[in-house]
Amino acid sequence: MTRRFHLLVSGRVDLDERQLYPCSNREWSCNWLVQDDAPAGRCFSCRLTRRKPDADDTIALEKLAKTEEAKRRLILQLSDLGLPITPWDAREGGLGFDLLSSLSDGSRVVIGHSRGIITIDLAESLDDRREALRVRLGEPYRTILGHLRHEVGHYFQNVLITDEATWARCRELFGDERTSYQDALKHHYSVGAPADWHTRFISEYATMHPWEDFAETFAHYLHITGTLQTAAVLGVHLDAAVSPVRTADVKPRESYEEQSIERLLEDWEWMSEAFNRINRSMGFGDLYPFDIVGPVEEKLAFVHAIVTAAPLSFAEQYALARADEGEHG
Numbered sequence: 023m024t025r026r027f028h029l030l031v032s033g034r035v036d037l038d039e040r041q042l043y044p045c046s047n048r049e050w051s052c053n054w055l056v057q058d059d060a061p062a063g064r065c066f067s068c069r070l071t072r073r074k075p076d077a078d079d080t081i082a083l084e085k086l087a088k089t090e091e092a093k094r095r096l097i098l099q100l101s102d103l104g105l106p107i108t109p110w111d112a113r114e115g116g117l118g119f120d121l122l123s124s125l126s127d128g129s130r131v132v133i134g135h136s137r138g139i140i141t142i143d144l145a146e147s148l149d150d151r152r153e154a155l156r157v158r159l160g161e162p163y164r165t166i167l168g169h170l171r172h173e174v175g176h177y178f179q180n181v182l183i184t185d186e187a188t189w190a191r192c193r194e195l196f197g198d199e200r201t202s203y204q205d206a207l208k209h210h211y212s213v214g215a216p217a218d219w220h221t222r223f224i225s226e227y228a229t230m231h232p233w234e235d236f237a238e239t240f241a242h243y244l245h246i247t248g249t250l251q252t253a254a255v256l257g258v259h260l261d262a263a264v265s266p267v268r269t270a271d272v273k274p275r276e277s278y279e280e281q282s283i284e285r286l287l288e289d290w291e292w293m294s295e296a297f298n299r300i301n302r303s304m305g306f307g308d309l310y311p312f313d314i315v316g317p318v319e320e321k322l323a324f325v326h327a328i329v330t331a332a333p334l335s336f337a338e339q340y341a342l343a344r345a346d347e348g349e350h351g
């Protein structure tokens with residue numbers, strides 16, 4: 023994984039005595055590279071897509087390209103965090119994606135996660151549709167990347183929590199996930215979130231059920247670390263000498279693996295304030311329209327602890343994924 027863009031010469035890239043080729047989904051805008059023995063010529067990210075619209079459903083496939091782009095961003099971030107990805111075709115319950123469109127044949131596509139498979143409704147890549155849903159559901163933020171980060175949280179809750187003591191701590195923070203999901207769902211859509219939800223939860227949806235609280239918190243961990251990482255690699259920081267929002271420099275880091283949750287959240291408090299102001303100066307809403315309160319900090323601390331507990335290097339993950347598949351530029 024070079025994380026760089028390479029120039030294709032005669033349809034390939036020569037790199038350290040290896041030949042790399044464009045992923046066979048290049049026509050649908052995948053820009054990763056593969057080695058010549060990759061099955062079906064697909065990159066690691068494309069391999070994770072289990073189902074997609076039929077080849078003749080060109081409208082749905084156009085929407086697929088945008089969703090796949092968000093998915094590649096997700097996969098890169100997960101590998102940066104050292105989170106293990108076992109593909110759905112390598113092990114029962116492994117990670118896979120059904121990227122389907124509810125506009126294709128009118129069949130209902132429900133966004134969600136079940137036993138490793140994440141389903142995304144490609145129709146939500148249409149701005150008017152997604153925005154209408156966002157307004158109807160009263161959400162401050164709704165994006166395809168956000169959906170992916172939430173759903174993958176469901177996947178990692180089961181992958182990363184493997185012992186009873188950690189489950190017990192998880193239940194203390196998020197509630198008992200063994201309570202009826204169907205009852206919770208019914209209650210949420212008839213009664214709604216408790217009036218004081220913002221004193222304990224990151225979002226109204228998080229109040230629905232302990233599974234959803236964990237997934238929402240996990241998604242925010244990815245929002246925060248992902249945005250700080252981008253700022254870090256671009257060299258964006260707050261200079262206390264000129265900044266009106268801060269009396270000490272704030273320097274985001276590419277990785278917070280070795281840092282405390284307090285460090286991470288303090289950097290985010292100031293950087294998100296700055297990003298919100300930048301957005302407002304263009305007439306947009308806040309980049310990060312959320313408040314992180316004490317109980318949410320504790321939940322984020324738990325996620326930080328399990329994510330950083332036993333990170334794998336990309337090489338190790340790569341081996342897990344059968345070593346023979348993904349390369350990208």
Ligand SMILES: [Zn+2]
Nearest residue numbers: 045052065068
């Ligand atoms: Zn690909």
Ligand SMILES: [Zn+2]
Nearest residue numbers: 172176234237
């Ligand atoms: Zn969920």
